[in-house]
Amino acid sequence: MIPLLDIKAQYASIKDELDTAALEVLASGEYVSGPRVEAFEARFATYCGAREAVALNSGTSALHLALLALGVEPGAEVITVAMTFVATAAAIKYANAVPVLVDVDPETWVMDPASLERAITPRTQAIIPVHLHGRLADMDAILEIAKRHGIPVIEDAAQAHGAQHAGQSAGTFGDIGCFSFYPGKNLGACGEGGAIVTNRPELAAAVRQLRDWGQAGRYNHVRHGFNYRMDGLQGALLDVKLTHLPYWTERRREVAAFYDSHLSGSGLGMPTKPRELEHVYHVYAVRSSERDRLREGLMDAGVMTGLHYPRPVHMQPAYQDLGYQAGDFPVSEQLAAEMLSLPIYPELTAQQLQRICDALLSLCEDSHAEGYAA
Template sequence: MIPLLDLKAQYRQIRSEIDAAIMRVIESTQFVLGPDVDAFENRFAAYCSAAHCRAVNSGTSALHLALLAAGIGPGDEVITVSMTFVATTAAILYSGARPVFVDVDPVTWTMDPALIEAAITPRTKAILPVHLHGLMADMDPIMEIARRHRLVVIEDAAQAHGAEYKGRRAGSIGDLGCFSFYPGKNLGAYGEGGAIVTNQPDLARRISLLRDWGQESKYNHVVAGFNYRMDGIQGAVLNVKMDYIESWTQARRSVAAHYDRLLAQSPLMRPRPPSHSRHVYHVYAVGLPRRDETLKMLHEAGVGAGIHYPVPVHLQKAYAGLGHGAGDFPVTEALAGEFLSLPIYPELEPAQVAEVVGTLEKITLVEAA
């Protein structure tokens, strides 16, 4: 069996360092925030080319606090995309604002900047692009539109640790950048975790307050806040992994390049990142008809493929109240019906990549016959 993701292989590589780091936190009893979280924040801020990082308990919390810190609230609108995990939309609703969707570009699969201005109303306060699968959205036109209309830009970089756009790191271009450290992410905790990065000290200070019950000092609550603090153990785990994030990223990019070579003559839709971007391949997705049948046959053949994401947010039952229906965002809907995620992780061997592609090609030939 070739799994979609192999977290055990990663753990085996760094087991002694991880175990020692966790034990240090247990012995110190600094279980919430503390020095390991502080150290991680400093390292991750530098990694993202940002001045400040505030670690929180999940990527969803990061999005929620970024919106609140930016002053987004009831009656406001936030422009985003439906081709994402539901947390992006949920966080906007948590803030009291309304998500306004635009479609994605059919080549990059990220927010189509050409559609943004038509979605702006007097209530629009922010743009929230999603860096899908590890590829950054087209940030220059997004930022130009935002600055012209005096809108905040919050990057959903949950899948894009270390990704770059024209030499600039994910999270460093907008006013705020939000990351998830869910275990399966390129930089994953051993549980939930997230972070917000920013170059604006006032936003960083507000996030510090909001994540810790609004406390300026113990029992001195100056704003109504939340219990969104990162655990000390997660900070320690992530600190260890910071030593490896670049080598793991290069390994992912090598796996993706091998897929590209083997699929070069295939009619399957493949990721095509612009030359100015550094794709970090949290997901390597291909597009094909009869996706669901192909997925079933791959599983039967021992290939652990998956789907990110089979139903766009605007068609999810939980968000029916937003008033959208089939056909509203045709590119998003077409991609959701065709995307198939192939196994990708740093430890995946070239022979395994070849086996995945060979199995996929056999299945598609059978289906075409």
């Protein structure tokens, strides 16, 4: 069986480095925050081209604290997309703000700037574009709209470590960028982890206080804070993995290029070509009206697939209180019904990729023969 993601293969490729780093942390007794987390923060800030990075216990915590650091008020509106993992909307709720959803562009699958513009009201206090699947949102257009209305921008870059536009990296376009280091991410911890990056030192300082019980010095609690610190083990392991991330990113792009080449003409809806380095392919998804049948057929052929995401935020039972209905975001709803995520990770071999493509092409040929439209 070819897995959708092979975390064990990644571990095996750098086992000695990770084991050494983990044992050093265990011997040090510095298990919460500490020098290894600080070292990772410095290196990650440099990697992103940001002045500051603050490590946290999850990407969701990063979004939550970004909203608080920017002073988003209870009851304020925060605009994001319907096509995202639910954590984006959950973080807005954590801040006691109101998620306002917009649709995505039918070609790029990221925030539609025209929909964003229409959603802005006097109550809008932040905008959260999501770099879905590792593709940068249209930050030029989004930032122009945000600047014109005087609204801060928080990038949900949980899937976009290293994506770039015109030499600038994901997370550094807006006021704050938020990353997840969940194990399956392009840069994944051996457990939970997250971070914010920013070029505004006052925001980094606020997040550092908020992550550690609102402290400005030990036992001096100046904010209502949280226990959102990164542990020393994750900091050390992420620091090791960060050195390998450029190579892993290049391999992901090579895998995506293989799919682009071998699946063209299949009748599948393919990801549109990004401009240069704007996509890091956390997910490689194709589209088909026969998505579920293709998924079942690939499983029978020994290929695991994923769904990112099968139900938009506004269709989730927990978010019915937002007041949206089926049909409100037609692009997101169609993508949710049609997208199928193929295996993509640096350790995939040419033989595995050929096997995946052969199986999928065979299923597509059967679909055409039976009169199905992809």
